[in-house]
Amino acid sequence: MGEWIRLTAGPVFGCQPNPEAGILEGMGSLLDMQTLKTCLELSSPAFEGELLAKTREAREFAEVLQLCTIRKRAFAKGLLPKSEKIRRIAMVGGSNMRPMSDFIEYFAAVLGGVSCEIWIGDYDNYHAELMDAESPLYVFKPDTVLVLPSDRRCVFSGSLTSSRAEQEEAAHHIVGELLDLSSVVHELCGAEVILGNFRLSPYSDPGAMRNTSLISDYSFRKFVNLDLGARMPSFVHICDVEFLSNRRGNLSGVDDRTWFESKQPFAADLLVDVAREFAHVLSNLKGAPKKVAVVDLDNTLWGGVIGDDGLEGIELGTTSPRGEAFRDFQRYLLELSKRGVLLAVCSKNDYDKAIEPFENHPEMVLRLKDIVCFKANWEPKSDNIRQIARELNLGVDSLVFIDDNRAEIEIVNQFVPEVSTIWAGDDPSEFAAKLKDSRFFEFRNITAEDVQRVQRYKQESERQQHLNTSTDMEAYLRSLEMAGVIKPFDRLDAPRIAQLIGKSNQFNLTTRRRTEAEVLNIIGDERYSAFTMRLADRFGDHGLIAVVIGYAREDDFEIDTWLMSCRVLKRQVEEEVLNEVVRLARVRGCTRVVGQYIPTAKNGMVRELYPQKGFSHSRETSGGVQFYELDVAQYEVKPTQINVK
Amino acid sequence: MQQQEVLAKLQEVFDGVFLQKVAVSRELSAEDVEEWDSLAHVSLILAVEQTFGIRFRVGEVEATKNLGDLTDLIVKRLPQG
Numbered sequence: 001m002g003e004w005i006r007l008t009a010g011p012v013f014g015c016q017p018n019p020e021a022g023i024l025e026g027m028g029s030l031l032d033m034q035t036l037k038t039c040l041e042l043s044s045p046a047f048e049g050e051l052l053a054k055t056r057e058a059r060e061f062a063e064v065l066q067l068c069t070i071r072k073r074a075f076a077k078g079l080l081p082k083s084e085k086i087r088r089i090a091m092v093g094g095s096n097m098r099p100m101s102d103f104i105e106y107f108a109a110v111l112g113g114v115s116c117e118i119w120i121g122d123y124d125n126y127h128a129e130l131m132d133a134e135s136p137l138y139v140f141k142p143d144t145v146l147v148l149p150s151d152r153r154c155v156f157s158g159s160l161t162s163s164r165a166e167q168e169e170a171a172h173h174i175v176g177e178l179l180d181l182s183s184v185v186h187e188l189c190g191a192e193v194i195l196g197n198f199r200l201s202p203y204s205d206p207g208a209m210r211n212t213s214l215i216s217d218y219s220f221r222k223f224v225n226l227d228l229g230a231r232m233p234s235f236v237h238i239c240d241v242e243f244l245s246n247r248r249g250n251l252s253g254v255d256d257r258t259w260f261e262s263k264q265p266f267a268a269d270l271l272v273d274v275a276r277e278f279a280h281v282l283s284n285l286k287g288a289p290k291k292v293a294v295v296d297l298d299n300t301l302w303g304g305v306i307g308d309d310g311l312e313g314i315e316l317g318t319t320s321p322r323g324e325a326f327r328d329f330q331r332y333l334l335e336l337s338k339r340g341v342l343l344a345v346c347s348k349n350d351y352d353k354a355i356e357p358f359e360n361h362p363e364m365v366l367r368l369k370d371i372v373c374f375k376a377n378w379e380p381k382s383d384n385i386r387q388i389a390r391e392l393n394l395g396v397d398s399l400v401f402i403d404d405n406r407a408e409i410e411i412v413n414q415f416v417p418e419v420s421t422i423w424a425g426d427d428p429s430e431f432a433a434k435l436k437d438s439r440f441f442e443f444r445n446i447t448a449e450d451v452q453r454v455q456r457y458k459q460e461s462e463r464q465q466h467l468n469t470s471t472d473m474e475a476y477l478r479s480l481e482m483a484g485v486i487k488p489f490d491r492l493d494a495p496r497i498a499q500l501i502g503k504s505n506q507f508n509l510t511t512r513r514r515t516e517a518e519v520l521n522i523i524g525d526e527r528y529s530a531f532t533m534r535l536a537d538r539f540g541d542h543g544l545i546a547v548v549i550g551y552a553r554e555d556d557f558e559i560d561t562w563l564m565s566c567r568v569l570k571r572q573v574e575e576e577v578l579n580e581v582v583r584l585a586r587v588r589g590c591t592r593v594v595g596q597y598i599p600t601a602k603n604g605m606v607r608e609l610y611p612q613k614g615f616s617h618s619r620e621t622s623g624g625v626q627f628y629e630l631d632v633a634q635y636e637v638k639p640t641q642i643n644v645k
Numbered sequence: 646m647q648q649q650e651v652l653a654k655l656q657e658v659f660d661g662v663f664l665q666k667v668a669v670s671r672e673l674s675a676e677d678v679e680e681w682d683s684l685a686h687v688s689l690i691l692a693v694e695q696t697f698g699i700r701f702r703v704g705e706v707e708a709t710k711n712l713g714d715l716t717d718l719i720v721k722r723l724p725q726g
Contacts, residue, residue, distance in 0.1 A: 060695055065661060066661035066692075069661055073664060076664070098684050099687060257700075262683075
């Protein structure tokens with residue numbers, strides 16, 4: 001994720017309704033843009049922040065259109081910096097892609113911090129544009145292709161008396177065609193594909209048959225969408241038009257008139273929602289979700305103040321509606337924890353009192369075992385939050401802080417701006433919904449590693465304690481009874497590899513992000529030698545903890561990527577990785593191993609890694625990238641306490 | 646809403662759509678404004694509908710020749726009173 005998350009408090013993207021405005025937004029209550037216009041006129045430094053705030057709120061077409069114009073004026077005045085991150089996006093589909101494409105460009109830049117150059121296909125010409133390797137689309141060389149097929153083409157055209165099997169076959173066929181097109185794109189130019197699925201018909205026709213067979217547009221498209229989700233390969237991503245349309249109300253998403261007049265795919269406001277979503281998906285292709293939910297206690301997990309009201313006095317559970325709402329919020333947090341989100345507590349309380357409900361309240365859903373880090377004291381929350389990140393060995397920007405107290409939220413925003421925050425508000429029945437709509441914890445898929453993560457972090461804290469008691473490092477490492485597995489990239493591991501590549505910041509020499517599809521490409525490419533390492537010890541299994549991508553270029557074996565999970569630092573994993581790198585270099589007949597360090601704001605911990613491991617410095621580029629070399633012939637295999645298979 | 650009020654509100658819409666300052670008048674048409682291409686037109690009409698809370702019928706807008714015609718159409722579509 002980019003810079004933008006830092007500028008914001010709470011949800012950024014998504015279709016989150018403005019809580020003050022209520023869920024239903026009415027006509028004629030367009031956003032007031034006066035402050036923004038004044039900032040523009042005065043060339044105020046507050047302009048960018050104001051633009052972001054208005055963009056997050058804007059739900060209606062007229063608002064976004066005006067924001068686009070205001071931004072263009074700001075560029076003309078030099079009020080906005082030119083972004084350097086240029087993504088090349090091709091957009092094709094079964095309807096007129098403009099003005100939607102303008103909005104996608106707008107949202108990606110303002111909300112996602114990603115500036116795009118967009119190539120737009122002709123109306124309903126996407127089959128030809130995607131199939132023909134010589135088409136202007138491929139001349140453009142897109143890195144991402146957005147495809148929005150028209151729902152008018154997603155209808156059952158067979159006999160009305162056909163069998164269910166024939167109807168399903170027709171749906172499979174449509175999905176197959178779309179996926180074939182996507183594969184062609186991927187094969188021809190390696191681009192990721194973001195595919196819009198189909199909204200459901202808002203009309204009553206054909207009554208009861210809507211649900212009994214697939215002949216109705218409604219059930220046919222529903223089936224197609226499910227089939228698409230089930231069959232899509234890793235380089236295809238869904239822009240969930242069905243969901244967005246349902247959320248806004250299918251009827252309000254349809255405007256047949258603008259279809260007949262200018263081939264617009266949706267009614268004006270749904271156009272905004274879909275553009276927002278396309279922008280969200282494309283800005284987050286290589287990003288990672290947040291890792292930790294840090295929650296306050298009093299009036300966030302339960303009603304009342306534990307220090308004043310005591311165990312019997314707090315509101316929690318089925319004895320009152322408010323108590324039920326808090327319990328429901330806890331249930332959702334527990335669900336997140338099962339997905340691999342770590343839960344931490346940050347509360348101004350006496351520790352002994354704060355843990356009491358976790359240990360003894362019968363209606364508590366969350367127990368101490370679910371909390372990986374528990375801070376209850378009277379220090380500022382900003383300090384505690386930094387401490388939590390340190391103890392978990394994670395960047396503070398992986399944390400989301402949730403509190404019912406607006407002042408605490410603002411203090412954290414000010415003093416730990418990297419942390420994302422959610423102000424829970426004062427109605428506990430809305431807490432779960434707010435978190436569910438924040439989009440901070442969205443996973444593409446959930447791996448077994450995610451599910452075990454919470455357990456591992458608990459083990460890590462035990463391990464830290466163990467480390468404190470052992471003074472002799474070698475003896476300590478031996479006592480861990482470590483077992484490692486090193487093996488070449490494996491298709492089955494690809495999701496986890498892509499996940500690590502996407503989120504490792506600290507122990508990451510080059511911070512080159514790659515998608516799952518790109519990882520799969522490496523597996524098939526002879527020039528690469530890429531491997532992973534897993535580690536287990538007597539406290540538990542760490543799972544996949546290191547990713548290395550080597551590239552053989554004549555005599556040189558280049559380390560394109562070397563990243564590791566910070567959990568296993570100082571465990572001699574680096575030595576084992578290097579042993580393997582040199583072994584592979586020898587297999588390849590290379591005489592030198594070439595490593596590079598590309599500095600970022602977060603990877604300072606590995607700045608000296610190569611020199612420490614016996615590499616000699618060879619050169620530095622003007623961009624500050626350091627190159628190091630190691631003579632393969634001189635290298636001696638380093639013994640470790642890890643039993644490697 | 647009277648013609649003059651409609652024109653004043655249209656001026657706000659135009660300010661939100663076009664980068665250059667376009668002074669609205671009954672005689673104004675797309676040919677007078679460089680930015681007013683078919684894309685801007687789609688957006689302009691959607692913004693007009695949203696701003697006034699009205700809905701045109703299919704083909705109606707295409708039949709208008711200048712802003713005067715559009716203003717008449719808006720007045721016609723506005724709820725009476």
